[in-house]
Amino acid sequence: MKGPAPPRPNVRGWTLFAVAGEDDVTPTGDGPAGLRAAAGARVVGGYFELGELLGSGGMSCVWACKNLNAAVKILMVADEDARRRFVDEGRILTHLRHPHLVQVLAVGETDSGAPFMVLERLPGQNLDERLVREGPLPWLEVVEMVAQVAAALEALHHVGVVHRDVKPSNIVVVGSATSRPFVKLIDLGIAKVDAWQRVQSSAGVPPRHQTDVGKVLGTDGFYPPEAPLERPNPRFDVFGLGATIYLLCTGRLPDPGDYRPMGEARPGSGVPPELERLVADALAPAPEDRLATVAEFQRRLERVRVEHVEDDSPFLFEGCYELIELLGAGAKAEVHRAYHRDAMRYVALKILRERASQEPEERVRFAREARALRAVRHPALPELHDCRTAMTRRRPYIAMSLMRGVSARSIYLGGKLEPGQVLTVGQQLAGALAALHAHGVVHRDVHGHNVLIDLSGEPKAALIDCGMVELEAKFYAAFEQRYPTPPEARVKLGTGGLERLDWTAPEARAGKGWTAKSDVYSLGLLLYQLLTGRRPIRDERGELVSPRSHVPACPPALANALLNTLADEPGARVDMRGLLAKLEAAADEMAEETCDEAVGESERADAHDDRVAVAAPVAERGGFGGALGRVAVAAAIGAVLGGMVVWQATREPPVIALPVSLPAAQPVEAPQPIKAQEPEQVVEPASSPPPPLPTMRDAVSRATAELRRCSALAGGLLLVEFEAAAGRSEFVRVQAHGSDDASERCVREAVRTIRFAPTEAQTFTEEYTP
Incomplete structure (x- = not known):
């Protein structure tokens, strides 16, 4: 009789992390005796069973994970600084999910208190090993691989993290669904966090001890000359990228003090002049002469690559799809941002990996995704453009429309959306799922990684992955096809571990099993997290805690809709059409509240206008017989006659008085010039407080439309770098990369009036396309 299964680890909060580098772990075969015992247990985290020892070093050891295709890295020293760096490495990447950064599956502590990490096991070698074995690499392949590293660094810099150890041994080549090389950047053990506030996972985390100036961390030859004198900044990683290209193309490190072009260091390398200039600019000894950002480095590197892509290049998939960047990669498939040269449009190109394509079930699953996208069209679903999914196909692929936005997971782990935004996102996603259900398609895999949200304007949501769909009988009845699938050929696919x-x-x-109401539950869970920034929990009575407990501004109708989706029993849940109706009712409720608030504000303003502002009691001014009285009388006459009295005062403005009834015997005198009143005698109407300034990101997003127009003037991709100073409500510097004079003027004009709530000093880059 089998014992109970080990408890499944809670995947919430699992992180991305860099696998150990060569300086940290050295292959040791069986390893010294006692290391396994030093790890504390054969099973860590209550689930991860240690297998063979893969390597050990002065700081940590790495074991194979027997019950998962992963590796377990455990810190083996008691040094407090080493522990802090080990733990911080995981925290840095908690909310970053990038295809060129290695993924962490879990973090925790062993029973003995040693921190551990469970990493994806990379089936490849690092570039330093390849350089030793093969010698200098072809320059175009180096450009392709370093461009991927630059993309990963840009993601790190965006949240204020400097890697500061970019070198070939920290770049691992892994398998790819195409002949295009595919690499991952590893080892953030000495990464520098510029501002923990910008790392979304840093809430409540004490900042790491700052490295003293004069103490250099990194590898000699890959950090810039000013490293002992300055705190790490993005230029350090730019220098590392330049040194990495130089070494891979020539087989030797550059000498910044006596720089020789790569063509001289290795004659016959074929390095083009534009790449020579880029590497020289990245390795400039003086920081002010060096490229300032990885974004600029990446833009110029991409230009080199594009200009040298030939029709038979491995960067052209199927002879027409130009592979630009990897958007995501999993165990079964990878998705590229690609450009169809014949159709002249950008697409998301999903390619089944070679190992998965040899599994019949995965081939069927892949084909079903294409059929589902073909059968159902909705603005929140990608549109199918092209596919090749036949069982005889060596490299099956699906080309679909490219959806914009960031993952919903990155939003709810780093913050939350406003109730109105959640309503909009919920209506869009529920509409897409309702359309799938109407055609007999159950999605089964609705979660934060599979949903993109574009917040550059009105929120737009997209459900981007239909790879785990289940087709019901009515799908086959409704789907128009030349060769219908008979019932006996309708394969029941496995779950892929979804349960x-x-x-x-x-x-x-x-x-x-799954039904359409299973998708309702998953969507409700996602919306709850987007609204509150946390998973739902139950109170002491076992009842789900209302989202209004976390977000008082949440409309009751929205809270009721979300709670109804999360019922344990499917029969107690609303279906997707019912959820759409509830979300519509919540939107109406919110609109009515907004209208009521506007009416109330208007009534208060009207009441304010109806008040009589009198500088002093009338008796103190001599009744209505003096000059003030005559002004009031003149205003009264104008009001009674329906005319308009316009004052062009050269001194203090006249005091406004309500119309009054005139005594019958009182003669009306012509208005006389008004003497200036004493300041303390004038009571001015209270003015409304100015509206609060938007957040910096909201303020930038409001200029998106104009900045996209600027990108059209630039002829395509436009990178705009924004720099804010602490306590300032406007940007101190805005720089456009990849632009000409016209587009630069356009950018300056677009950002000239941007104002935002003061925040901490920070620099970030946004990408705009026409």
Whole structure:
């Protein structure tokens, strides 16, 4: 009889992390005796079973994970600084998910208190090993690989993290679904956090001890000359990128003090002049002469690559799809941002990996995704452009429309959306799922990684992955096809482990299968997290805690809709059409509240206008017989006659008085010039406080439309770098990269009036396309 299964680890908060580099772990075969015992247990985290020892070093050891295709890295020293760096490395990347950064599956502590990390196991070698074995590499392949590293660094810099150890041994080549090389940047053990506030995962985390000036961390030859004198900044990583290209292309490190072009260092290398200039600019000894940002480095590197892509290049998939960047990669497939040269449009190109393409079930699953996208069209679903999914196909692929935005997971782990934004996102996603359900398609995999949200204007949501769909009988009845699938050929596919995931509905986790209401549960869970920034919990009575407990501004109708989606029993849940109706009712409720607030504000303003502002009691001014009285009388006459009295005062403005009834015997005198009143005698109407300034990101997003127009003037991709100073409500510097004079003027004009709530000093780069 088998014992109970080990508890499934809670995947919430699992992080991305860099696998150990060569300086940290050295292959040791069986390893010295006692290392396994030093790890504290054969099973860590209550789930991860240690296998063979893969390597050990002065700081940590790495074991194979027997029950998962992963590696377990455990810190082996008691040094407090080493522990802090080990833990911080995971925290840095908690909310970053980038295809060229290695992924961490879990972090925690062993029973003995040693921190550990569970990393994806990379089936490849680092570039330093390849350089030793093969010698200098072809320059175009180096450009392709370093461009991927630059993309990963840009993601790190965006949240204020400097890697500061960019070198070939920290770049690992892994398998790819195409002949294009695919690499991952590893080892953030000495990364520098510029501002923890900008790292979304840093809430409540004490900042790391700052490295003293004069103490250099990194590898000699890959950090710039000013490293002992300055705190790490993005220029350090720019220098590392330049040194990495130079070494891979020539087989030797550059000498910044006596720089020789790569063509001289290795004659016959074929390095083009534009790449020579780029590397020289990245390795400039003086910081002010060096490229300032990885974004600029990446833009120039991309230009080199594009100009040298030939029709038979491995960077052209199927002879027409130009592979630009990797958007995501999993165990079964990878997705590229690509450009169809014949159709002249950008697409998301999903390619099944070679190992997965050899599994019949994965081929069928891949084909079903294409069929589902073909059958159902909705603005929140990608549109199918092209596909090749036949069982005889060596490299199956699906080309679909490119959806914009950031992952919903990155939003709810780093913050939350406003109730109105959640309503908009919920209506869009529920509409897409309702359309799938109407065609007999159950999605089964709705979660934060599979949803993109574009917040550059009105929120736009997209459900980007339909790779785990289940087709019901009515799909085959409704889907128009030349060769219908007979019932006996309708394959029931496996779950792919979905029942073990924490966004899966309770009935599916219990092995009872998925229905359309299972998608309702997953969507409700996602919306709850987007609204509150946390997972739902139950109170002491076992009832789900209302989202209004976390967000008082949440409309009751929205809270009720979300709670209704999260019922444990499918019969107690609303279906997707019903959820759409509830979200519509919540939107109406919110609109009515907004209208009521506007009416109330208007009534208060009207009441304010109706007040009589009198400088002093009338008796103190001599009744209505003096000059003030005559002004009031003149205003009264104008009001009674329906005319308009316009004053062009050269001194203090006249005091406004309500119309009054005139005594019958009182003669009306012509208005006389008014003497200036004493300042303390004038009571001015209270003015409304100015509206609060938007957040910096909201303020920038409001200029998106104009900045996209600027990108059209630039002829395509436009990178705009924004720099804010602490306590300032406007940017102190805005620089456009990849632009000409016209587009630069356009950018200056677009950002000239941007004002935002003061924040901490920071620099970030945004990308705009026409």
